[in-house]
Amino acid sequence: MSEHQDPTDAGRLWGGRFAAGPDEAAWAIGVSTSFDRHLWRQDLAGSRAHCHELHRIGVLTGDERDALLDGLTRCGQLFAAEAFPFEPTDEDVHGAIERWLVEELGAVGGKLRAGRSRNDQIASDLKLWCRDACDEVVALIGGLQQAFVEQAETHLGWHAPGYTHLQRGQPVLLSHHLLAYVWMLDRDAGRFRDARARLNTSTLASGAMAGQTLGLDPQAYADQLGFDRVAENSMDAVASRDFALEVLAAAAILAVTLSRLGEEIVLWATSEFGFARVGDGFSTGSSIMPQKRNPDIAELVRGKAGRVIGDLVALLTTIKALPLTYDRDLQEDKEPVFDAIATLRLALPAITGTVASLRFDRDRLAEASVGGFALATDLAEELVTRGVPFREAHEIVGAVVRRAEEQGVDLDGLDPDALQEIHPALDADVAARFDAQEAIDRRDAVNGTATVAVRAQLARAREAAAANLEH
Numbered sequence: 299m300s301e302h303q304d305p306t307d308a309g310r311l312w313g314g315r316f317a318a319g320p321d322e323a324a325w326a327i328g329v330s331t332s333f334d335r336h337l338w339r340q341d342l343a344g345s346r347a348h349c350h351e352l353h354r355i356g357v358l359t360g361d362e363r364d365a366l367l368d369g370l371t372r373c374g375q376l377f378a379a380e381a382f383p384f385e386p387t388d389e390d391v392h393g394a395i396e397r398w399l400v401e402e403l404g405a406v407g408g409k410l411r412a413g414r415s416r417n418d419q420i421a422s423d424l425k426l427w428c429r430d431a432c433d434e435v436v437a438l439i440g441g442l443q444q445a446f447v448e449q450a451e452t453h454l455g456w457h458a459p460g461y462t463h464l465q466r467g468q469p470v471l472l473s474h475h476l477l478a479y480v481w482m483l484d485r486d487a488g489r490f491r492d493a494r495a496r497l498n499t500s501t502l503a504s505g506a507m508a509g510q511t512l513g514l515d516p517q518a519y520a521d522q523l524g525f526d527r528v529a530e531n532s533m534d535a536v537a538s539r540d541f542a543l544e545v546l547a548a549a550a551i552l553a554v555t556l557s558r559l560g561e562e563i564v565l566w567a568t569s570e571f572g573f574a575r576v577g578d579g580f581s582t583g584s585s586i587m588p589q590k591r592n593p594d595i596a597e598l599v600r601g602k603a604g605r606v607i608g609d610l611v612a613l614l615t616t617i618k619a620l621p622l623t624y625d626r627d628l629q630e631d632k633e634p635v636f637d638a639i640a641t642l643r644l645a646l647p648a649i650t651g652t653v654a655s656l657r658f659d660r661d662r663l664a665e666a667s668v669g670g671f672a673l674a675t676d677l678a679e680e681l682v683t684r685g686v687p688f689r690e691a692h693e694i695v696g697a698v699v700r701r702a703e704e705q706g707v708d709l710d711g712l713d714p715d716a717l718q719e720i721h722p723a724l725d726a727d728v729a730a731r732f733d734a735q736e737a738i739d740r741r742d743a744v745n746g747t748a749t750v751a752v753r754a755q756l757a758r759a760r761e762a763a764a765a766n767l768e769h
């Protein structure tokens with residue numbers, strides 16, 4: 299027999315129609331205070347709004363409303379001090395708060411449940427929580443974007459190899475590479491903004507699912523809680539968690555962006571690449587190999603993507619076969635959301651610090667940016683400007699590369715006669731194509747890697763970072 303068998307247990311809100319309380323194992327799987335306690339702030343905010351509405355419709359007197367509001371304030375103080383006295387008989391955060399109010403205020407504590415259900419309460423609580431989480435993540439993304447902008451500014455003019463298939467492709471400015479992350483992250487931030495805008499719909503006054511009979515005004519809750527609008531349908535309001543899925547999808551995509559970044563940092567820090575060194579504060583040593591300097595933080599961030607993707611998949615799977623409206627399966631919505639956001643709260647500052655700490659090696663980067671026939675495309679495009687069809691130019695330059703490879707030289711190591719022999723259009727002017735700086739600066743359209751273009755891009759990137767930071 300469990301200690302939860304008294305049907306009058308105050309922290310469980312549904313004992314009346316049962317002769318006996320739940321079995322111990324049943325209670326254990328159902329109790330949610332260990333995680334839904336994180337929603338106390340949102341739950342109390344909803345209850346305050348409800349107090350005002352209950353007073354407006356005459357269910358609470360002015361004194362009762364004030365007593366309840368005061369009780370809710372004191373309750374919030376206890377939670378803020380991490381001193382709220384949970385009881386083992388509290389089933390969830392809603393039940394715990396009601397039990398406490400009754401203990402503190404007497405019967406009036408029991409008036410607050412009129413016209414509402416835990417179904418509309420929990421949906422509202424989680425929306426409010428997600429709203430704040432979106433704002434917080436957007437600002438953290440802004441911080442990471444800013445770290446990239448600073449690095450891009452500091453290294454403006456440095457060359458780097460641009461890769462496809464992890465094979466050297468064309469030389470770029472290092473800043474162009476770094477700023478690519480600013481725009482990837484900007485879309486990540488945009489997904490959180492979009493999710494926030496769409497979820498900002500009030501669900502309270504939906505009752506269990508069909509609405510309520512007391513005359514509560516859904517718009518009043520929206521106004522008090524800062525929701526943009528009221529959910530159109532009470533059944534949708536209590537049944538839907540696509541808002542949480544959107545937040546998780548945004549989180550998973552962001553985690554994947556961070557993972558790719560982590561991977562690049564790991565590569566850059568190898569002796570094989572040797573492009574960058576991670577600062578001491580973001581490197582770790584080995585317990586056995588004294589010489590080691592490991593990019594653990596970048597690796598951890600890369601590793602964290604797994605769990606955030608898992609959080610998304612977990613909730614998608616939970617929801618996929620649920621009939622309308624509320625099903626208890628929905629209690630499983632909270633932990634994945636909390637976990638994903640907690641993970642981002644760790645990962646974003648850690649990777650931001652890592653990026654800010656990077657010390658790049660100018661010589662290694664410059665050397666790598668011209669190796670591997672990186673200027674072959676430029677040579678082909680030069681032939682195109684001389685009227686050679688690109689298809690043919692591609693063949694010609696392919697032959698040039700083959701010849702250079704045979705001779706063990708780079709493109710600029712071939713003598714003019716050898717070039718002429720391959721094709722008459724390969725004259726002396728073509729030698730001008732064998733310069734990385736020129737190759738970079740020829741790409742001067744708005745999206746290109748030319749110094750002038752990257753300088754302008756840098757200004758736009760700085761604005762994008764600031765808009766998220768100040769969000």
Ligand code: ARG
Pocket residue numbers: 330334390416417420624626628629630
């Ligand atoms: N703890 C529940 C949840 O997280 C609250 C809603 C309970 N509703 C119910 N009808 N049992 O979803």
